[in-house]
Amino acid sequence: MVNVAVTPWQYGNVPGPKTALTLKGDVAGRLIKAAKKPLIIVGAEALKVKLDENRTLLDYAIELSKLSGAPVVATANTLKAFLERGYKPAAAMGSIEITERLRDRGWSIDGSGAHDLVIYIGITYQLQSQLLSSLKNFALHLRTMSLDRYYHPNATWSFPNLSFDKWVDNLNMIIEVLRGGVGGR
Known part of the structure; x- marks a missing residue:
């Protein structure tokens, strides 16, 4: 699960001694499955x-x-695309706004207690890095996971820097685990 030395995708993104643990799709799937109250934040990418x-x-x-x-928060201009696919997100708000709200230990998207895992996907690298940094430093009650293809050192867990094909394979592995397949126990 842990890759000892992973370089951030952008070399200037060195957040200090505490950095993300790298993971593979099967482990990510099990972590998502084990979460009591996960939340998915989806960006325009x-x-x-x-x-x-x-x-x-x-x-x-x-x-x-x-x-x-896990409920979805649609950010940027994704709401229309979700609705066109017949899927209604739990909320639509800016990525900065939702991240700020998540810093509040008692807040949740449905008002029934704090989330324990926040999954970021499809947000530009630079913005996601800052969002994860905010939660890493000011929301110690949360664990964060980046499912983008580049390593995010400010997350709790992140994929390492991956080729496109390996990234897609890892994403598919998460789905397989959630369906009860390989490593799904």
């Missing part, structure tokens, strides 16, 4: 990234939400 001929990163986020039971 999810509209642009095609995982294959038939599926975008946004479609993946919908499938992840349905399998994990």
